[in-house]
Amino acid sequence: MSTTISVEPFGESFECTDGETILDAALRNGFFLKYGCRHGGCGTCKVVLSDGDVEGEGSTFAVSTGERADGVILACSSRPATDCAIDVEAMELTEEEFRAGDQVAVFEADVASLEWLTHDTCALSLMLRSPASMPFTAGQFVNVVVPGTDLVRSYSLANAPDDSDRIDLIVKVLPGGAFSGLLASGLGVGDSLTLHGPLGELRLRLSHRRVLMVAGGSGLAPFLSMLRNLERRNRPREIDLVFGARTRTDLYLVEELERLAVALPGFRFLPTISEPDTSPxxxxxxxxTEVISARYESLDGYDAYLAGPPAMIEATIPVLTGxxxxxxxxxxxxxxxxxx
Ligand SMILES: Cc1cc2nc3c(=O)[nH]c(=O)nc-3n(C[C@H](O)[C@H](O)[C@H](O)COP(=O)(O)OP(=O)(O)OC[C@H]3O[C@@H](n4cnc5c(N)ncnc54)[C@H](O)[C@@H]3O)c2cc1C
Ligand code: FES
Incomplete structure (x- = not known):
């Protein structure tokens, strides 16, 4: 059974086939809605459901309780159960952009280097071939097409936007992972990859508020990009970065972060390890969560940025707001x- 989706403020409508998400249907019908990861991680595709019902598996925290009460849904994870009306005004799309179809650019890149940072984390550097540069904002990510498939996987850029001919990624390698598994066996220097991007809304907001960044595992990547960008632009800010890992050997790029802590007055690097360990x-x-609760009596007036495993983010947000x-x-x- 197909359903009809009406889109305000553009007075347009399109058909959604059985089981299709609102985002997939919009793109298939030649319209554009802003999106990023396409599976509930980044929140870029939030729209307001003003009429009808949807079913979805979007992550519970990508849309806050307050937003849910206001009808906010994730277009990438919502499948209509009835005809629906959605309002996309918050996406700040022009009518031309909405009617222009998918505008996320496609890039071809070559693997320039692949370096193991820990036993399960790799730094993957790609040189863009066509187009030769990707303008992006520090904090954004790209979708990498898994070679030989139509699968995509999202990875945050770790380099400063000035280096727009290059894409540096930090990838946690999962045994058997469709993309990350290739870094352990299969992908090598000179191999080609197709990327879509830049994507996502994570970026350092201009403000005079203090900043708390919280990174878990490969979640360091977007913050490295932001910090490297601040260094290049000589714009120090009051920033604490809590970087959580299980053991000391799971921490990486510590020297680079310590260097940034010297180069950027106001920046403090706060690594933490969660597993018991008797070494100095x-x-x-x-x-x-424990480190934040112990270190800060109050975070009133702070901006907080988080990246990494969903469980860490889900557990940390209530601590921050508390x-x-x-x-x-x-x-x-x-x-x-x-x-x-
Ligand atoms: C917005 C966004 C940005 C991201 N940025 C990064 C990044 O900078 N670096 C990075 O490494 N990843 C990042 N990811 C995660 C990344 O997109 C992939 O999901 C991840 O690399 C696994 O993909 P895969 O193809 O290797 O494994 P898959 O084939 O997707 O999964 C293989 C198996 O591992 C399980 N699995 C998936 N992820 C994990 C995990 N973290 N821990 C344990 N098991 C898991 C799956 O459920 C599955 O059973 C990001 C995701 C999003 C949504
Ligand atoms: S949450 Fe929908 S595109 Fe990322």
Whole structure:
């Protein structure tokens, strides 16, 4: 059974086939809605459901309770159960953009280097071939097509936007992972990859508020891009970065972060390890939630940014808001695994 989706403020409508998401149907019908990961991790595709019912598996925290009460849904994860009306005004799309179809650019790139940072984390550097540069904002990500398939996987850029001919990624390698598994066996220097991007809304907002960044695992990547960008532009900010790992050997790029802490007055690098370990360690111990609760009496007036495993983000957001961060000032990319 197909359903009809009406789109305000553009007074347009399109058909959605059985089981199709609103986003997929919009793109298939030649319209554009902003999107990123396409599976509930980044929140880029939020729209307001003003009429009708949808079914969906969007991550519970990509849309806050307050937003849900206001009818906000994720277009990438919502399948209509009835005819629906959606309002896309918050996407700030012009009518021309909406009617122009998918505008996310496609790039061809070559693997320039592949370096193991820990036993399961790789730095993957790609040189863009065509087009030869990708303008992006620090904090954004790209969707990488898994070679030989139509699957895509999202990865945050770790380099500064000035280096727009290059894409540096930090990838946690999962045994058997459709893309990350190739880094352990299969992908090598000189191999070609197709990328879509840049995508996502995570970016350092201009403000005079203090910033708390919280990174878990490969979630360091978007913050490295932001910090490297601040260094290039000589724009120090009051920033604390809590970087959580299980053990000392799971931490990486520590020297680079310590260098940035010297180069950027106001930036503090706060690594923490969560597993018991008897070797000498000057950093914090515990989960990022425990470290934040212990370090800060109040986070009133802070902006908070998080990236990494969904469970870490889900557990940390209530701690941040409980310490006074306004929900509107919490921004994150949850590295939600793809369902395909
Ligand atoms: C907005 C966004 C940005 C992202 N940025 C990054 C990034 O910068 N670096 C990065 O490494 N990843 C990032 N991810 C996650 C990435 O897109 C992939 O989901 C991840 O690399 C796994 O893909 P895969 O093809 O290797 O494994 P898949 O074939 O998708 O999964 C293989 C198996 O591993 C499980 N699995 C998936 N993820 C995990 C996990 N984290 N821990 C344990 N098991 C898991 C799956 O459920 C499945 O059973 C991001 C995700 C999003 C949504
Ligand atoms: S595109 Fe829908 S949450 Fe990322």
């Amino acid at each position: 360690w000057n950093g914090d111990r515990g989960l990022v 310490l006074g961060v306004r929900p509107a000032n919490v921004h994150f990319d949850a590295f939600v695994p793809s369902r395909r």
